[in-house]
Amino acid sequence: MTEIVALKNISKHFGTVIGVDNVSLTVEQGEFVTLLGPSGCGKSTLLRMIGGFEEPTQGGVVISGKDVTHLPPNKRPVNIVFQDYALFPHMSVGKNVGYGLRVGGMRRTEVAERASDALELVGLADRFDAKPHELSGGQRQRVALARAVVRQPKVLLLDEPLSALDANLREAMQVELKRLQRKVGLTFIMVTHDQTEALALSDRVIVMREGRVMQDGTPDVLYDRPSSSYVAGFIGTTNLFQGQVRGETLHALGHQLLVPKGLAPDGSMLTFGFRPEKAEILPLDAAAKGTLPATVTDILYHGNSARIVVDVSGVSLSIDQTIAGARHGSGLPEIGDRVQIAISPDRIMVLADEVAA
Amino acid sequence: MTLLETTSAAVISTQSVSRKPRRWGTRLGWSVTIGAILAFLYVPIAVLVLFSFNTSRSLSWPMEGLTLDWYRKLAGNEQLIEAVGNSFYVATCSTILTLVIGVPAALALDRLSFSGKGAFRKLVLLPIALPGIITGISMLILFRMVGFTLSLETVIIGHATALLAVVVTQVYARLQRLPRSYEEASADLGASGLQTFFFVTLPNIRSAVIGAGLLSFTLSFDEIPVTFFLTGRDNTLPMYIWSTMRRGLTPEINAVGALIVAFSAVLIVLSVILMRDKPGAR
Numbered sequence: 319m320t321e322i323v324a325l326k327n328i329s330k331h332f333g334t335v336i337g338v339d340n341v342s343l344t345v346e347q348g349e350f351v352t353l354l355g356p357s358g359c360g361k362s363t364l365l366r367m368i369g370g371f372e373e374p375t376q377g378g379v380v381i382s383g384k385d386v387t388h389l390p391p392n393k394r395p396v397n398i399v400f401q402d403y404a405l406f407p408h409m410s411v412g413k414n415v416g417y418g419l420r421v422g423g424m425r426r427t428e429v430a431e432r433a434s435d436a437l438e439l440v441g442l443a444d445r446f447d448a449k450p451h452e453l454s455g456g457q458r459q460r461v462a463l464a465r466a467v468v469r470q471p472k473v474l475l476l477d478e479p480l481s482a483l484d485a486n487l488r489e490a491m492q493v494e495l496k497r498l499q500r501k502v503g504l505t506f507i508m509v510t511h512d513q514t515e516a517l518a519l520s521d522r523v524i525v526m527r528e529g530r531v532m533q534d535g536t537p538d539v540l541y542d543r544p545s546s547s548y549v550a551g552f553i554g555t556t557n558l559f560q561g562q563v564r565g566e567t568l569h570a571l572g573h574q575l576l577v578p579k580g581l582a583p584d585g586s587m588l589t590f591g592f593r594p595e596k597a598e599i600l601p602l603d604a605a606a607k608g609t610l611p612a613t614v615t616d617i618l619y620h621g622n623s624a625r626i627v628v629d630v631s632g633v634s635l636s637i638d639q640t641i642a643g644a645r646h647g648s649g650l651p652e653i654g655d656r657v658q659i660a661i662s663p664d665r666i667m668v669l670a671d672e673v674a675a
Numbered sequence: 676m677t678l679l680e681t682t683s684a685a686v687i688s689t690q691s692v693s694r695k696p697r698r699w700g701t702r703l704g705w706s707v708t709i710g711a712i713l714a715f716l717y718v719p720i721a722v723l724v725l726f727s728f729n730t731s732r733s734l735s736w737p738m739e740g741l742t743l744d745w746y747r748k749l750a751g752n753e754q755l756i757e758a759v760g761n762s763f764y765v766a767t768c769s770t771i772l773t774l775v776i777g778v779p780a781a782l783a784l785d786r787l788s789f790s791g792k793g794a795f796r797k798l799v800l801l802p803i804a805l806p807g808i809i810t811g812i813s814m815l816i817l818f819r820m821v822g823f824t825l826s827l828e829t830v831i832i833g834h835a836t837a838l839l840a841v842v843v844t845q846v847y848a849r850l851q852r853l854p855r856s857y858e859e860a861s862a863d864l865g866a867s868g869l870q871t872f873f874f875v876t877l878p879n880i881r882s883a884v885i886g887a888g889l890l891s892f893t894l895s896f897d898e899i900p901v902t903f904f905l906t907g908r909d910n911t912l913p914m915y916i917w918s919t920m921r922r923g924l925t926p927e928i929n930a931v932g933a934l935i936v937a938f939s940a941v942l943i944v945l946s947v948i949l950m951r952d953k954p955g956a957r
Contacts, residue, residue, distance in 0.1 A: 371859055391862040398863050404856035408878045418864030421874070469864065 320347045322505050323368060323473055328377030330363050330529075337363040339529035340377070345473070350499055350506045352516040354552070355526035361509045362477060364526075368507065369398045369475050382472050397466035398475040401482065403458050405450040411437065411461050412446035418469040436468040437461070440498065456487045460494070467502055476508040480515060492518055513553045517541065525549050547589050547669045556591045557635045558669070563588070567608075568666065572631040575661060576608035582668045589669045594638040596665035599626060599651060600658045609658040614651045624650055628659065635659070720936055727929035734924060745930040755931065758915035765827055765902075765911055766895040769834035773891050776835070777842030778884060782876075784843070785850040786858075803840035807900030810837050815904045825907040833901040838894060842887040849883035882950040889946045893939065 323345040330338040338360040345351050353361035366372045368379060370391035378387040386394050397418070405414050413420075416433035420426070437443045440460035450458060459479065466474055479495070480488045496519055499506050510516055516523045517537040525532045525540065525548075533545045544550035547558050561570030563582045568575040570590060582588055600606055612628035612635070623640045637659065639650065651657055730740040749755060784796055802810060814833045815825075823829055857879065861871040877884070899913050906914065912935075916928055 369863060371863075391859065392865045392867060396863075398860070400856045400860060402854060402856055404854065404860035406857060406860075406875055406879075417861070417866075417874070421861075421864065421866040421870045465860075465864070 321345070322347045322349075322382055323507070324380040325364070325368070326378045326380065328364070328367060328374045328379065330360070330367060330372060331375045336529050338367070338374075341529070341531055342377075343524060343531065343534065345505060345507060348503055348505055350496075350508070350519055350521045352508045352510060352520040352523045353526060354510060354513060354516040354523050355532075356511055356552075359526040360529035361511075361526050363529075365398075365475050365477055365507065365509045368473070369396055370394045395472040396475055397469055397471040397473075398477060399459075399462045399466050399479050401478040403450075403462040403482075405458055405461055405465070407450055409450075410446065411442065411448050411450065411453070414450065414461060415465045415468055418465065422469070432468055433464075436464040439467070439501070440464045440494075455483050456491060459483065459491060463495075463498060467498075467504065471504070473505045473507060476506060478510055479508065481510070481512070488515075495519060517553065523553075525552060541593075542665075543667060544591075545670055547591065550591050550667065550669055555594050555636060556667075557594065557597075558589055558591045559633055559635075560587060561590045562586065571610060571633055573610050574608065575610070575666070576663045577666055578663055581666065591667045591669055592661050592665050594625060594636045595623075597635075597637045597659055597661040599628075599637055599639055600660055602656045602658055604658065606658065606660055608663070609660045612657055612659050614653050614655045614657060617650060617653060626651065628657065630659065723929050724933040724936060727926060727933040729926055729929075732926060745926040746934075748927055749930050749934075752927070754910075755912075755915060758910045758912045761827055761909050762896055762912040765830050765834065766892045768828075768831045769838060769895045770888050770891045772831060772835040773838040773842050774884065774888055777839050777887070778846055778880075780839070781843045781846035781850055782872075784847050799843050800840045802837050803844075805837075807837065807898065808904075811901040811904030814901070818905070825905060827906065827909050827911075829905045829907070830902050830911070833905040834895045834898060837898075837901060838891040841891055841894065842884075845883050845887040845890075846880060849880045853879055885949045886946060889942055893942065897935075 321344050325341055325343050328338060328341050329336070341360075341364060353364055355361045363372060367374050368381070370386070370389060370393075374387060378385055380386070381395060405411075406417065409417065412430065412433050415436050416429040419429045419432055424432075434443055434446055437446060440463055442457060442460055442464070445453065445457065445461075450461065453461065459482075463479075476495075480491050483491060492515060495506075508516075508519065517540075520537060522535065523537055523540050524534045527548055533540060533549045535543075540549060540553050544553065544556070547556070550556040550558070559570050561568050561575075563569075563577060563584055563586075565584070566577060566579050568577045568581070568590065582590075600609065602611070610630045612630045614626060615629050615634070616627035618625040618627070620638075621641075623638050626637050626639055628635050628637060641650065726734060726738070727745055728741045728743070729738045730742045730744070731738070780799060784792065784799075789795075810833060814829070814836070818825065818829055853876070857875050858871050861875040862868075866874065897913050898911075899917065902911050902914055910918070912931070916931060919925070919928065
């Protein structure tokens with residue numbers, strides 16, 4: 319694999335405010351990388367520095383082997399899809415898509431041809447002459463994509479591309495986006511605050527907080543082995559608790575849990591966690607080792623599963639239990655029931671808090 | 676326009692609610708008020724146009740008869756025709772000059788951040804608040820100092836300074852509503868700064884530029900104080916009218932007035948057509 323984008327110790331200050339704080343990362347050719355974080359974490363600023371809309375205060379941007387740190391957007395081999403799509407309202411869809419080729423000096427007939435090919439790619443070949451305001455939100459989104467890919471950039475940047483769409487459409491567009499990326503084989507760098515979107519689309523997710531990278535990894539690594547309680551909390555739901563490891567026992571919540579050897583250094587107080595679906599609820603009389611006695615406090619029914627909230631020594635934990643279709647209801651405990659919780663030992667996560675990756 | 680629509684709307688609703696006598700009174704009151712406002716605005720113009728067709732020289736009612744003599748006389752009045760020509764020349768040049776300076780100034784105000792921007796903005800807008808006499812005298816003094824000969828060109832410069840505020844305010848207001856992402860997208864797609872301005876920015880602020888241009892043209896066309904101080908031997912139309920008025924009101928002046936009214940009406944219609952913001956239209 320070849321490296322297509324490299325950010326080298328990049329920082330961006332806005333007056334006294336630090337937008338991006340010493341970030342280094344590389345993106346490989348053909349990868350779908352997502353910058354994930356809450357608003358104000360610096361992810362958009364980072365994207366805008368790759369696009370050329372902001373100049374870094376420190377550090378450099380290299381795209382396909384060339385230092386572009388001080389080049390304006392029109393001199394960079396990248397294209398961006400804006401959050402509001404930024405389709406030119408006075409031009410037809412076809413003119414919008416062909417704009418980048420036209421200003422590059424391509425002949426009118428060839429521009430029209432390439433523009434309709436690009437529209438074909440996103441399934442909008444029949445809307446060539448429509449004006450942007452005549453299109454639906456999803457169609458506008460696709461025109462913006464076509465306009466960005468028509469110049470065959472080295473990297474496609476997407477700034478919250480799906481946030482302007484309603485929930486149903488968003489899911490359909492996720493599929494579309496992934497399909498398009500596979501088809502054109504382009505490198506995608508997306509910015510989002512939506513963790514489901516990030517997990518569903520990306521080859522790699524970079525979680526950011528306050529201008530810094532918290533963790534950089536594949537979606538399953540982020541989900542199964544988050545490095546901090548921040549990442550664990552941002553991606554999916556996590557039950558967090560404090561504890562101390564001694565050999566193969568974890569002393570936590572006033573009880574003892576079984577853990578694999580060498581999970582964490584002996585004796586030090588650490589934060590541990592597990593995902594709601596990695597634990598099981600057993601009746602109180604079931605014979606089991608290393609379980610936690612608990613009281614059921616809430617049950618949230620989700621159709622194919624239920625989230626059962628239990629209390630263990632004053633700490634509230636969530637556990638997801640799948641519901642056996644035939645015996646509806648019978649598999650679930652009731653509020654107030656005394657139960658025991660069995661957590662799969664190899665699913666317990668150790669979270670190094672406040673330490674950046 | 677809106678006033679007319681309001682009246683007709685009021686008339687229609689008068690009919691539709693006529694079964695309720697109490698509200699009928701209120702409706703009638705409104706119609707009368709609106710009629711009075713319209714009369715206040717337009718009766719003088721109607722009188723002017725009407726008397727331009729009067730056979731008699733005296734401005735007394737009833738009119739004696741209708742004639743086109745005064746218009747015929749106008750056509751033969753070389754001084755007047757020259758004045759009209761001068762006015763067109765001055766208004767056109769000062770409008771173009773104002774747009775050429777004003778649009779980039781508005782862009783700078785909106786897009787760039789530089790120290791003293793707030794002060795710059797206020798200073799650009801100040802001339803509109805200054806009485807024309809002050810602009811006229813101060814520019815006269817300046818031109819004398821520099822040694823310029825007074826001419827229509829000095830008038831153009833004088834008008835342009837006063838009109839700059841009009842263009843900058845209007846274009847700036849429109850730019851503020853234009854999403855910055857349009858220009859960013861254009862740059863991202865490889866366009867140079869000039870390409871972005873002509874292909875993306877200008878088409879989207881077009882109606883504001885045309886509106887400001889037409890307003891500048893009209894203001895320059897009938898401007899007297901600044902012109903009075905800055906013109907040489909040439910006269911513009913308002914100056915000519917004003918100077919002939921010393922010999923009394925003549926139907927000939929009415930005829931000029933009527934022609935100006937007609938011309939203004941054409942300008943208004945033109946501006947309405949040009950400024951219609953059809954979303955997406957080129």
